[in-house]
Amino acid sequence: xxxxxxxxxxxxxxxxxxxxxxxxxxxxxxxxxxxxxxxxxxxxxxxxxxxxxxxxxxxxxxxxxxxxxxxxxxxxxxxxxxxxxxxxxxxxxxxxxxxxxxxxxxxxxxxxxxxxxxxxxxxxxxxxxxxxxxxxxxxxxxxxxxxxxxxxxxxxxxxxxxxxxxxxxxxxxxxxxxxxxxxxxxxxxxxxxxxxxxxxxxxxxxxxxxxxxxxxxxxxxxxxxxxxxxxxxxxxxxxxxxxxxxxxxxxxxxxxxxxxxxxxxxxxxxxxxxxxxxxxxxxxxxxxxxxxxxxxxxxxxxxxxxxxxxxxxxxxxxxxxxxxxxxxxxxxxxxxxxxxxxxxxxxxxxxxxxxxxxxxxxxxxxxxxxxxxxxxxxxxxxxxxxxxxxxxxxxxxxxxxxxxxxxxxxxxxxxxxxxxxxxxxxxxxxxxxxxxxxxxxxxxxxxxxxxxxxxxxxxxxxxxxxxxxxxxxxxxxxxxxxxxxxxxxxxxxxxxxxxxxxxxxxxxxxxxxxxxxxxxxxxxxxxxxxxxxxxxxxxxxxxxxxxxxxxxxxxxxxxxxxxxxxxxxxxxxxxxxxxxxxxxxxxxxxxxxxxxxxxxxxxxxxxxxxxxxxxxxxxxxxxxxxxxxxxxxxxxxxxxxxxxxxx
RNA sequence: GCCUCUUUAGCUCAGCUGGUAGAGCAGCUCACUCGUAAUGAGCAGGUCGGGGGUUCGAGUCCCCUGAGAGGCUCCA
Numbered sequence: 001x002x003x004x005x006x007x008x009x010x011x012x013x014x015x016x017x018x019x020x021x022x023x024x025x026x027x028x029x030x031x032x033x034x035x036x037x038x039x040x041x042x043x044x045x046x047x048x049x050x051x052x053x054x055x056x057x058x059x060x061x062x063x064x065x066x067x068x069x070x071x072x073x074x075x076x077x078x079x080x081x082x083x084x085x086x087x088x089x090x091x092x093x094x095x096x097x098x099x100x101x102x103x104x105x106x107x108x109x110x111x112x113x114x115x116x117x118x119x120x121x122x123x124x125x126x127x128x129x130x131x132x133x134x135x136x137x138x139x140x141x142x143x144x145x146x147x148x149x150x151x152x153x154x155x156x157x158x159x160x161x162x163x164x165x166x167x168x169x170x171x172x173x174x175x176x177x178x179x180x181x182x183x184x185x186x187x188x189x190x191x192x193x194x195x196x197x198x199x200x201x202x203x204x205x206x207x208x209x210x211x212x213x214x215x216x217x218x219x220x221x222x223x224x225x226x227x228x229x230x231x232x233x234x235x236x237x238x239x240x241x242x243x244x245x246x247x248x249x250x251x252x253x254x255x256x257x258x259x260x261x262x263x264x265x266x267x268x269x270x271x272x273x274x275x276x277x278x279x280x281x282x283x284x285x286x287x288x289x290x291x292x293x294x295x296x297x298x299x300x301x302x303x304x305x306x307x308x309x310x311x312x313x314x315x316x317x318x319x320x321x322x323x324x325x326x327x328x329x330x331x332x333x334x335x336x337x338x339x340x341x342x343x344x345x346x347x348x349x350x351x352x353x354x355x356x357x358x359x360x361x362x363x364x365x366x367x368x369x370x371x372x373x374x375x376x377x378x379x380x381x382x383x384x385x386x387x388x389x390x391x392x393x394x395x396x397x398x399x400x401x402x403x404x405x406x407x408x409x410x411x412x413x414x415x416x417x418x419x420x421x422x423x424x425x426x427x428x429x430x431x432x433x434x435x436x437x438x439x440x441x442x443x444x445x446x447x448x449x450x451x452x453x454x455x456x457x458x459x460x461x462x463x464x465x466x467x468x469x470x471x472x473x474x475x476x477x478x479x480x481x482x483x484x485x486x487x488x489x490x491x492x493x494x495x496x497x498x499x500x501x502x503x504x505x506x507x508x509x510x511x512x513x514x515x516x517x518x519x520x521x522x523x524x525x526x527x528x529x530x531x532x533x534x535x536x537x538x539x540x541x542x543x544x545x546x547x548x549x550x551x552x553x554x555x556x557x558x559x560x561x562x563x564x565x566x567x568x569x570x571x572x573x574x575x576x577x578x579x580x581x582x583x584x585x586x587x588x589x590x591x592x593x594x595x596x597x598x599x600x601x602x603x604x605x606x607x608x609x610x611x612x613x614x615x616x617x618x619x620x621x622x623x624x625x626x627x628x629x630x631x632x633x634x635x636x637x638x639x640x641x642x643x644x645x646x647x
Numbered sequence: 648g649c650c651u652c653u654u655u656a657g658c659u660c661a662g663c664u665g666g667u668a669g670a671g672c673a674g675c676u677c678a679c680u681c682g683u684a685a686u687g688a689g690c691a692g693g694u695c696g697g698g699g700g701u702u703c704g705a706g707u708c709c710c711c712u713g714a715g716a717g718g719c720u721c722c723a
Contacts, residue, residue: 103718113651114651114652115651115652116652198717199651199652199717199718200650200651200652200717200718201650201651201717201718201719202649202650202651202718202719202720203649203650203718203719203720204649204650204719204720207719207720208720209648209649209719209720209721213649213650213719213720214650214719215650215651216650216651216718216719218717218718244715244716248658249658255714255715257696257713257714261713261714261715366722368721368722369648369649369720369721369722370648371648371649371650371718371719371720371721372648372720372721372722373715374716378722424723465723467723472723474723486722486723489723491723523723552682552683554680554681554682555680555681555682556680557680582678582679582680582681583681583685583686584679584680584681584682584685584686585681585682585683586681586682586683586684586685586686587684587685587686588683588684589682589683589684590683590684590685591684591685592684593684594684600683602682602683604681604682605682606682614682614683616683621683621684622683
């Protein structure tokens with residue numbers, strides 16, 4: 001007999017060899033029907049695996065992420081089985097579960113497959129699911145595994161097996177499909193009730209551009225039809241938040257074929273929005289001792305040879321600009337740091353000049369691969385809210401803290417709560433590949449960790465993710481469809497001060513090398529505005545909204561009064577406009593609601609008599625009658641509160 | 648750059664197996680002068696992304712090319 005401890009700490013005594021599914025059945029049939037897999041002593045395994053020793057057991061269902069993962073991984077096998085039956089002779093790469101569903105990479109050989117085939121595959125999957133095929137786990141020797149896939153002629157599986165140790169190889173069989181697989185899997189395919197194939201894409205075998213491109217099919221499955229419907233509806237909703245759609249609707253930006261791919265054109269509303277963001281940051285930076293600088297959009301090739309960027313960007317980016325002078329070449333700047341280093345170098349520095357903080361909204365150009373361009377989040381010309389801080393190693397920690405505070409101020413002002421903080425440090429096993437002294441690295445890495453700790457940030461630490469020139473901290477936010485985008489970044493740099501021979505005279509009258517911090521709290525204005533649009537679904541915070549209020553006269557008779565109200569609002573620095581159309585009030589309200597204008601001010605006979613406005617808040621409805629002064633004070637108070645920042 | 652798909656009016660989309668373009672919304676004009684999410688009528692708007700081919704005839708079929716979408720690889 002063995003002891004099984006359940007999550008509620010209750011203990012069951014069962015015979016050795018009992019399965020998690022048996023235990024579930026013992027508790028209730030209903031539970032047993034919903035068990036997808038089980039966590040036994042911390043490891044997720046098949047619910048049908050016999051348990052042979054005392055164990056902590058958690059039964060995993062659709063409510064557990066690991067349960068979902070089991071379902072989706074099994075669905076990948078189910079899809080493979082269906083595809084193998086429909087397209088005999090195809091070869092399989094890998095087919096894992098992912099955050100939302102699963103995929104399988106398949107070499108379709110001579111078959112031409114497109115999303116038009118999805119229906120057929122889905123139908124076959126459902127048909128196979130209804131057969132309630134079990135998943136049979138089998139331990140096989142490496143030799144046996146190799147011989148199976150050699151006979152089948154699947155070189156991808158053979159390659160995978162080659163890299164495995166004998167004795168750790170398992171096969172899973174379900175229906176007519178046998179796969180090299182670690183598991184775990186569902187008790188049977190009958191639990192898969194709804195299937196949807198979501199997309200088809202090329203994917204390089206093993207993620208290597210040099211190797212064959214396989215066909216990847218993405219899909220998702222659910223234990224209930226209703227859940228699939230909900231999921232598809234959620235995707236539809238997410239599409240409505242897409243910044244590319246909202247950006248066009250709200251007149252923020254556009255693209256032009258003539259101007260070129262990835263080169264956004266900011267429309268008036270977008271330009272004003274961006275200016276507001278820039279002014280906000282400038283104000284914060286001024287308080288924190290930054291100085292604004294301005295540098296040109298191009299620089300001589302020699303500048304980038306000095307910085308080392310030539311090697312990185314020379315070949316695969318915009319090619320140099322030549323001039324009438326033979327041999328003279330300029331580059332569009334892919335970053336601002338080299339220019340800023342030259343500003344540092346323009347006059348001798350003493351320790352008294354440090355920290356030296358220079359900031360610039362610097363527009364840079366990078367020739368991103370055409371397939372990578374994406375709305376405003378990935379473009380070829382963009383403006384970084386860049387700044388470089390040159391300081392002594394001792395000042396590094398305080399400076400880092402200051403930068404982090406700026407990021408937090410911004411996130412607060414824009415109500416960003418769901419962001420991911422990542423700290424990237426050296427690979428401790430390969431310290432040789434990094435530039436700069438061990439001592440300095442230790443110091444900066446420690447500083448970053450301490451600052452995160454002191455500010456109570458829940459950061460993910462990634463070892464080996466640091467740039468060769470220094471450790472960094474990045475801030476990531478998810479877009480409407482859950483894709484992660486990096487926004488703010490703070491990077492320590494030991495490389496450029498070296499390359500540009502930056503110096504300062506210390507208290508000891510000797511020359512020393514400063515440390516450099518690159519930082520961009522927004523990341524880039526383009527990407528930030530994109531993420532902001534998706535974050536607020538076009539409903540900008542009041543202080544940023546292009547139009548903060550719209551005056552809606554009931555009829556033409558009240559246009560004069562509306563003008564008067566508008567004037568008062570403008571005097572109070574509130575951005576407002578009037579809807580002069582001869583439409584019914586209901587229509588004007590609807591249109592203003594759709595345009596997401598935060599406040600609607602309805603004026604008619606009563607309001608004109610009393611010198612008031614009838615206020616309606618976007619998304620909320622009527623909030624009562626105010627004098628224009630009261631309303632202005634309310635709006636300005638609300639804005640002040642949002643921007644209430646302590647520096 | 649690679650794979651799959653898409654490309655018709657400012658926007659969202661129809662247009663079956665080839666027979667010389669259609670709707671809704673937006674826009675403009677007129678009427679209505681209106682109280683918290685769509686008043687009515689009329690008008691205008693497209694060399695069907697571009698180029699080439701097949702055909703008596705191409706939005707529709709084929710080839711090249713531009714742009715967009717979802718991925719992969721990049722980027723960080």
